[in-house]
Amino acid sequence: MPDPRPITPGLFRDDGARPRLLTGRCPGCSRRHFPSAPVCPYCGADGCVETPAGPHGRLRLYTAVLSAPPGYRGPVPYGFGVVELDDGLRVITRLTEARLDRLRPGLSVRLVLEPLFTDDEGRAVISYAFAPAE
């Protein structure tokens, strides 16, 4: 089996039991963003610093996507929502749970890195999602 690959480089890293999202921190205004980028999207300052974040967060908004949107190569249905990480940054994310009666605002969730689909070269493609932690 060929090695798995991330869905795109620079989004996350896997420290064994403690996966992290790679967010950016602005040296000027201190605001955070995701994915990490060299220029702060809030104030335009250069030199943003890559800052690992997660894996814990709270669910803020959520819905379920029932049919595959354009270009999506994973299973349906899937959950989709906004998670606030423990340090306050909010990210748009896929959720492993699509049953809405298992989700609620404020639910404790954790980052998971998991194969989403197999690419044309037969490699497992790893993406990030959040799963209920309770």
Added chain:
Amino acid sequence: MMRPVYVRGVGIHSFGRFPDASVTTLGCHAVRAALDDAGPSARNFQAAFCGTVYSGVAAGHKVLTALGLAGVPIVNVEAGCASGGAALALGAAQVASGQYDDVLVFGMEKMPRGIIRSSFFEPWREEAGLAATPAYFALRAQRLMLESDVRVEDLARVSEQNHRHGVANPHAMYRKALSLDAILASPLVCEPLRLLMLCSPNEGAAAVVLSARPSPVRVLAAALRSHRAGSVLGEHTPLAGIADETISAPTEMAARDAYETAGVGPADVDVVELQDTDSGRAILSAEELGLCPKHGGGAWIRDGGGAMTSRQPVNPSGGLLSKGEPLGASGLGQIVELTWQLRGSAGDRQVPDAKLALAHTVGRGANACVVILGR
């Protein structure tokens, strides 16, 4: 010194599905209608702005070439759902500045069916399932419901009202009244949004001749704003207000600019055409434009706010929920409708004695455009 800008002529190609017509054909129809409405000398316009998103290279040039009207400067304008409004804002500025006396503004689209695919999302976001546009609308609607007393029945009321209005609009795609029960029972797309709470991407065209020559309807303001950085650049949401609540919505910014320029407030407006991509968006639009208090949108729609019989009818055309949404044409379709309203020529859907009208579009980018017309 800026000059007054007038709407000299308007024209539309009905919104719907037209498998046998190219986008150029749709555009030609609307441009011809607007030039006919404006009178013979309007063919001497000195510049043209064409709003479109999916029509490809030099789409506006193809229309004016087909009509034997090319030669003037032609600029194709893309600003997502606000493309038509953006084209109008550019054209109005050219007339106001004295650069040109007559400017043609038109918009047109042939949308793919289903969820709109968009180069707005990088390929990995599509692969990861983050390009599910209705899911973003659903999250924004959920935030609205968590922060205020809007319930799913209120979302159905918005759709019911728009479809009730759309029955009287011969240019709308859907001209059938729908019951609240039918809307609530329609297939779930993304909780809380049902199929009949979402507009359909479709096809159509609209055109407006702007002029320094006095006409009954005047453009009092045409304001365009984009979302402040943060959510858009950092999180790539197609809409404001999902992840970052600290940034003003683009509609609020454009509305503030437009009201200030026109010297009016929301209560002065007699008739409104606002963005109702989905029912939640319609309520948010009403709040962000100041038609009702923030977090008062639920009470507003329950009390019949926006109905034809109300103090301030909203979407007499039936809105995008009835008309469908051809991106480049939708904003100018509003201008056509409101021009007819201000002229008193809107037929069965006429708002009595309408003197001041507001058009609003907002969409991916994020962009918002607010236009105020008066007579």
